[in-house]
Amino acid sequence: MDTIRINKKEYTVAVDKEMPLLWFLRDHIGLTGTKYGCGVAQCGACVVHLDGEAVRSCVTKMKRVIGKEVVTIEGLSEKGDHPLQLAWKDVDVPQCGYCHAGQIMSAAVLLRERPDPTDEDIDDAMTGNICRCGTYTRIREAIHQASAMQKNGSR
């Protein structure tokens, strides 16, 4: 049996293995926090973590995911209290809100790899995430704030 772990829960995969992970998440197991935006890895609305790496679930086929560990926005933290989620709320980042699951998931990998990112690091990590409402300045501010929170928390 092909299985994957999503947000610490085991799922059996009984779908076309060519199906992108995005549609498995949204249509088959009801995790609609991960969004469809382009289907071709251009906008970042669908970013999830696959074995800890940020991947675009719209182009990640199920066959690549089998046996692996997936984390979506719903599983990023237990109470919605990941430093990025807290900082996002503190800075009141979102406008329409649609792209922000992808934004936060991209930023989470950045913060793990670079706990104290420069503006340039943020540009590099976030360039694949489009925000059509244009919340970029607040996204940057929230990432810096989350970085500071993370540092203070770990001390």
Place this chain on the structure above:
Amino acid sequence: MKILAPFQKRKTETVNSEIFSVSRRDFLKVGGLLTGGLVLGVSFFSCDDKKKNVVTVAPNIYLSIASDGKVTIIAHRSEMGQGIRTSLPLVVADELGADWKKVAIVQAEGDKKYGDQNTDGSYSVRMFYRPMREAGAIARLLLIRAAAKEWQLPVEECDTENGQVIHRGSNKKKDFGELVETAQSLPIPKVEEIKLKDRKQFNMIGKETAIIDLHDIVTGKAVFGMDAVVEGMKIAVVKRCPVVGGMVKSFDDSKARAVPGVIKVLAIKGAGLPATLSKPLSGVAVIAENTWAAIKGRDLLEVEWDLGPNAAYDSAKQIEQLKLEVAKEGTIRRKRGDFNAAKTNAKKVIDHTYVAPYLAHATIEPPCALAIVKNGSCEVWACTQNPQGARDVVAEALGFAVEKVKMNVTLLGGGFGRKSKPDFIVEAAVLAKETGLPVKVLWTREDDIRHDYYHAMSVQRIVATIDSQNKLSGWAHHIAYPSISATEDLSVLQASDGELMQGATDFPYNVPAINVETHDAQAHLRIGWLRSVRNIPQVFAVATMLDEIAEARGVDAIAQALELLGEDRSITFEQELVKTTYPNYGEKIEDYPWDTGRMKKVIERVAKESGWGKTMPQGSGLGFAAHKSFLTYVACVVEVKVDQNQQVSIPNVYYAVDCGLAVNTDRIKSQFEGGAQFSASLALKSMITVKNGQVEQGNFDGYQIIRMPEAPQQIHVHIMDSDTKPTGVGEPPVPPFTPALCNAIYAATGKRIHTLPIDLKA
């Protein structure tokens, strides 16, 4: 029922009495028409007060107060990122004196009883600020009367605060919830009886309030149109005719049907021509168990099209043709003085043609709608800006009475005018009726980019004359673009009054001779409206030309703007218009005059905040533009840096805005931040082109949106303090940014921009 652009109709509704006369028993008649509601996100749509011991009182259609102290406020306008689901309810809560922590907000379905719900044209706050205050004040008076009755004390000595009625003299307090039963026995106060709060008494209005959906958004729980799910739902993806007006001739669905999960394939009847602002395009729908199967099936469809009369359309060729057109004499729409004489007597004539491309809305959530049709009724969940309009056209398409259609409104993943048009909702309803299945129609990104209601491309020529006194003596503005009106009526070939009002006929400056002339331009696509609409190309042309004029005159651009606005006064345009009206965004000019003093103040403020006039390093520059749109005054200064590779970066953007009384200052700032980015996208990145009647771009690789590394880095928003009636801020930030950027690029590089998107390497 026709869908109209929000600026095409006069606002005739008298909001107040009509709304408050609606029976309060109508408050939140909940429960699905056909289902128990969504599988996901039930609390977004319905009141979860099912506890039997809770009683409520609803003083009017917008709020109810429960005996457990909870205040439920209706958000009747669509939320697409502007914050309206927070900003109007907070007005009710503030006037009521509610405890915001005990307020629950419920999204209204599309229903006339709520008054205007067409969320468009930046008028939610403008139209509903006062009714919302009145709704809150009626409830406040009712609760005060209930407390006064219980306490046997005079009403005048009581007040509300933080979810309680308080008696000043005795320090008596009672929670709202404890007063519900007494309030139920009292008559509902009339609007004439209430006294609105003084500005000093506000706790929320004029301050920063976080949006109510924040937690749901950052945890992935927020429900957008794309996320609506009901039991047994199927997914439809549609192959639409690549040319507007074309029709399905025949199709072979054998390969599509062979895809596991595909259930049905059927044609959707399109509007043909005119394409209309409400009807679907001709196409073939693949209905499947899941999205992936539907997309795969759609890709395998073989359709033969009758492409129709637009099959040879080439947008680049039309732009070239329009450049020739605007060099001729056009139809005069505004005339002041004698432009030809000014030109004859001019010391200098500046003559430029400005070109801007078609644009797609590219809402990050593409259009999406879910419909169920059963037993002669239809229930819809959709990311719609216009729930009443959508409800009407769905009813018409299905042949149902309007009452048989329930239109639930989800969150919108962006709107920008695209989701005002209900074509995608009609698709879902028609497919649900024909199949008897709950159907969600999902537009892929390619569908969205290729089948939009486009922001029209535009060719504008401005001729300016400078006389021997070094004064700007003449201004001729020639305009050619396909009109939005042509989407409903192909005989329309020139810009409508409502389009011209946006940066052309409303030219406010003291110039002795003014001509505004329109020229023929045929529509070959579905033309719609996009955030700030015709203000975009018209102000791009006008404000970059003004900068060039200032340079030619050897005067500072901001000094020139103040000079040309002249003394503080209200100006009108009607007397100079020729067979043209000035709709003033649907408001009477007496109620919302064009006030040169207010415009001058925002210009002076932005000059101060930006350090206008300071010396800039090599390769850097400041640019200025100011524009009033949607009745809000905006001035903008952009700082730009251009490196040796002609790469543009934007370290700072400065805005000053006068939108009357500021309701939620944080959301005003966020609209300006986003407005600058939206404008930066169209200035630097976005372009739709058409060949053989077909849009050439298909996704974000071809149709580009600004990304973080190139996005404006700091956006400083200065809100003027004001007591005046509030006006909207969703669209007004967009128009002045692009010309201010162009003018900054000129200051930095010496290159004038006449064509969008900006290409410094060209």
